[in-house]
Amino acid sequence: MKFQDLPALDDKLAMMDELARRFAERASAADEENRFVYENIEDLKQSGYTSLTVPAEYGGQDISLYEMVRLQEKIAEGDGSTSLSIGWHMGIMKNLAEKKMWEEGLFAHICGEVLNGALLNGASTERQTGSPTRGGKPQTTAKLEGGEWIISGRKTFTTMSPVLDYFIVSAAIADSDDKAGFLVPRKVAGLHIEETWDSIAMRGSGSHDLVLDKVRIPKHYLVERFDKGSRRANGWLLHIPACYMGIAQAAQSYAVSFAKSYSPNSIEGSIIDLPNVQQKIGEMELELMSVRTFLYEVARRWDESSDDERERLSPALGAVKLKVTNTAIHVVDLAMRVVGARSLSAANPLQRYYRDVRAGLHNPPMDDTTIQLLARHASDRHDG
Numbered sequence: 001m002k003f004q005d006l007p008a009l010d011d012k013l014a015m016m017d018e019l020a021r022r023f024a025e026r027a028s029a030a031d032e033e034n035r036f037v038y039e040n041i042e043d044l045k046q047s048g049y050t051s052l053t054v055p056a057e058y059g060g061q062d063i064s065l066y067e068m069v070r071l072q073e074k075i076a077e078g079d080g081s082t083s084l085s086i087g088w089h090m091g092i093m094k095n096l097a098e099k100k101m102w103e104e105g106l107f108a109h110i111c112g113e114v115l116n117g118a119l120l121n122g123a124s125t126e127r128q129t130g131s132p133t134r135g136g137k138p139q140t141t142a143k144l145e146g147g148e149w150i151i152s153g154r155k156t157f158t159t160m161s162p163v164l165d166y167f168i169v170s171a172a173i174a175d176s177d178d179k180a181g182f183l184v185p186r187k188v189a190g191l192h193i194e195e196t197w198d199s200i201a202m203r204g205s206g207s208h209d210l211v212l213d214k215v216r217i218p219k220h221y222l223v224e225r226f227d228k229g230s231r232r233a234n235g236w237l238l239h240i241p242a243c244y245m246g247i248a249q250a251a252q253s254y255a256v257s258f259a260k261s262y263s264p265n266s267i268e269g270s271i272i273d274l275p276n277v278q279q280k281i282g283e284m285e286l287e288l289m290s291v292r293t294f295l296y297e298v299a300r301r302w303d304e305s306s307d308d309e310r311e312r313l314s315p316a317l318g319a320v321k322l323k324v325t326n327t328a329i330h331v332v333d334l335a336m337r338v339v340g341a342r343s344l345s346a347a348n349p350l351q352r353y354y355r356d357v358r359a360g361l362h363n364p365p366m367d368d369t370t371i372q373l374l375a376r377h378a379s380d381r382h383d384g
């Protein structure tokens with residue numbers, strides 16, 4: 001059975017739930033060994049999931065942003081690293097399909113590759129720039145020579161690097177002030193992955209360094225120019241809050257199940273009936289319910305909007321990412337308080353959720369940028 005055989009979202013979610021249970025069984029060992037979760041990505045490929053955001057005209061399913069968010073959240077209930085990893089690929093394909101930024105022939109070729117299992121992600125971060133959302137100039141350079149681009153540099157945080165087939169690399173164009181994105185296939189001379197990922201969060205995401213040493217790619221693999229003021233609303237980035245939502249849900253589920261079964265001999269029955277525990281479980285439920293509603297609502301609005309209307313959704317997209325990720329951190333904290341000191345045991349999944357969920361703060365857009373955007377938004381609305 002493949003996702004392609006299941007038109008209804010509920011059926012897709014049920015199938016993803018089964019996969020997520022498998023991912024949950026592998027998560028602890030992968031985290032302990034700081035090992036990329038190859039098996040999970042392979043399962044997702046075999047299930048047909050990785051081509052669901054390819055447009056229907058190129059043989060894909062063209063799933064909506066709402067569907068993508070729901071499925072990504074479900075993956076994260078099993079394993080956050082897997083959700084964040086495959087989320088970049090799913091979201092990028094969705095974004096390319098919606099914005100039609102690439103030359104048609106090249107996009108059609110990549111869609112064909114993705115139908116055959118190829119995976120892609122953006123490699124935009126560098127040590128010298130920090131988050132690319134801050135506007136720093138990449139130290140990675142691209143020089144046109146003999147009809148080919150020659151690219152050199154080093155990218156950090158290249159999530160899913162162990163299995164990527166294509167990297168979308170940002171680079172400064174030599175002898176100019178221009179920046180652009182380049183499609184770099186994995187199988188080119190001069191490209192290698194340096195296994196630098198030593199983070200305590202999202203250890204299974206393989207977010208290593210990508211090193212490019214005079215890599216040569218065809219001229220038309222310059223896929224996007226980053227002009228000043230060319231930033232556009234990015235609905236696809238909702239895969240990020242979906243991921244942290246899923247981790248928070250997993251934490252709450254664990255805490256509830258623990259509270260139902262833990263029966264210290266100071267009380268009759270289990271701690272689930274104690275007012276102090278119910279207070280925390282109820283608070284978690286309230287938090288999850290409110291951010292989930294916010295997340296789904298913004299995803300649906302994106303799906304129902306025209307291109308012009310989507311550009312006006314940036315404040316809501318930023319707000320939902322900020323709210324979900326910060327709430328997810330709070331929910332994991334509450335779950336740990338319910339479970340008590342056992343939550344700090346290396347064998348307990350909550351300590352992994354605690355580390356993983358913090359990564360959300362350092363995925364785009366950053367909180368301070370969002371707050372500034374919201375302040376401008378509020379102020380613009382009251383102009384005059």
Ligand SMILES: Cc1cc2nc3c(=O)[nH]c(=O)nc-3n(C[C@H](O)[C@H](O)[C@H](O)COP(=O)(O)OP(=O)(O)OC[C@H]3O[C@@H](n4cnc5c(N)ncnc54)[C@H](O)[C@@H]3O)c2cc1C
Nearest residue numbers: 122123124125130131132134157158159202359362363364
């Ligand atoms: C798990 C994970 C996976 C990731 N996957 C990818 C990926 O696949 N591809 C990719 O390209 N990137 C990826 N990233 C990188 C991510 O998008 C950020 O680029 C990275 O986390 C660095 O962000 P930062 O805010 O920590 O760094 P910095 O931008 O260096 O910021 C560090 C501190 O300095 C402050 N600061 C720096 N510059 C400014 C400024 N101009 N204005 C105001 N404050 C500033 C920040 O507020 C912050 O406090 C990933 C990150 C994580 C954590």
